[in-house]
Amino acid sequence: MKFTNNNLPDLGRRKAIRLVGMGAAVGMGALASGSSSLATPNMGNVSLADQVGSFFQDHYKRMSPEEIQEAIERLERKYKSKYQVEVKVGDPKPLPDVLFGYALNISKCQGYRECVKGCTAENNQSKDPNLEYIRVLEMDRGQMNLETADPYYPSTEEVPKPGKFYLPIQCHHCENPPCVKACPVKATWKEPDGIVVIDYNWCIGCRMCANACPYWARKFNWTEPNLPVDTVNTQTGYLSNRPREKGVMEKCTFCAQRSREGRMPACQEACPTGARVFGNLLDPDSEIRYVLENKNVFRLKEELNTEPKFWYYSD
Ligand code: SF4
Ligand code: SF4
DSSP: OOOOTTTGGGGOHHHHHHHHHHHHHHHHHHHHHOSSEEEETTTEEEEHHHHHHHHTOOOGGGSOHHHHHHHHHHHHHHHHHHHSSOOEEEOOOOOTTOOEEEEEETTTOOSOOHHHHHHHHHTTOOBTTBOOSOEEEEEETTOOOTTTOBTTOOTTSOSSOTTEEEEEEOOOOOSSOHHHHHOTTOOEEEOTTSOEEEOTTTOOOOOHHHHHOTTOOOEEOSSOOOOOGGGOOOEEETTTTSOOOTTOEEOOOSOHHHHTTTOOOHHHHHOTTOOEEEEETTOTTSHHHHHHHHSOOBOTTGGGOOOOSEEEEOO
C-alpha cells in the first residue's frame, strides 16, 4: 500500500505516529541485518512479520476474535523472546450481570502495605523504578486531608504509628471516569462490568488521562519497565497484567485476569487484616452489598461527580 497525504489520516492518529518510527526502524534494521528478524532493545528478538503485524494492529474494540487471538500470539512470542519464559495471555470477558465494586475498612487498615506488594507481584509492574497502583496515605487521626497526607512514610518504621491512620487509594473505577473522557485516541474505556481498562497497544503515552484523574490512579512508564525474569507473573490478561513497555500508561484493573474468573483481587488476598471487601454490586447477597447497606460508607472527592465504585468505612 502506498501512503499519501490523502489516505494517511485513515490510519488514525496513533498509527500515523508509529508509522514514522516503524518505517525508520524497519528500513535501517533490514538494511543493517539483511534478515527477517529484528533485534530491538525493548522487544527482544521479534520477527519482522510480528513487528509489522503489531504495527497494523487495530484498537482492541475493533478487532475480530481472530485478530485478537493473533495479537495475543504475537505478544506471547515477544514475551518468550524477552523474558525466556512462557507467558500466557488470556482475554477474559466481562461476566453478565456483574458490576464490580470495592470497599475498604479504614479502622482495620494498619498501613502494612501488603496490598501494594501483592499488587505489584500479580500485575507485572516495573520493580526498579517501582511502579505501584496503590498509594497508602498516612494521616493524623481526626483529619482527612488528602493533599497533606504522607504517601511516602518509611516502610522500615513500625506501623501503625501512634496518632496516625492509613488510607489506601487505587483506581476507583468511576462510573463517570474523567480519564476516559480525556483520552484523545480512546485507548481507555469503561467495560460493562465497570472496570476501566487501557489497550496498551493503542496508548500513545500522552498522559492526558493522568492529568484528569483526581485519585492519582494512572501510572506512566517513563523508562523501560524493569521486570526481572524471576518476578514475571506468567498468567496474564490482554487488558490487565500483561507486561507493558516504556511510554505506556497503566493502572489497576481490579485484577480483571482474576476477578473475571471468580477470584479475589491480589490486594484483597494479600491484606492480613481483612480490611478489603470486593464483589458484585448487582448481587444482593454479596458482602460488598452488605457493607454498602449496613455501614456508614463514604467516597473520596464525591463533589467531582465521578461516581467512584470504591467506598471507605470504619467500624
Ligand atoms: S496516556 Fe492516557 S490519555 Fe494518553 S493515549 Fe494513553 S490512555 Fe489515552
Ligand atoms: S485490584 Fe488488582 S490491580 Fe487493582 S490495586 Fe488491587 S491488586 Fe492492584
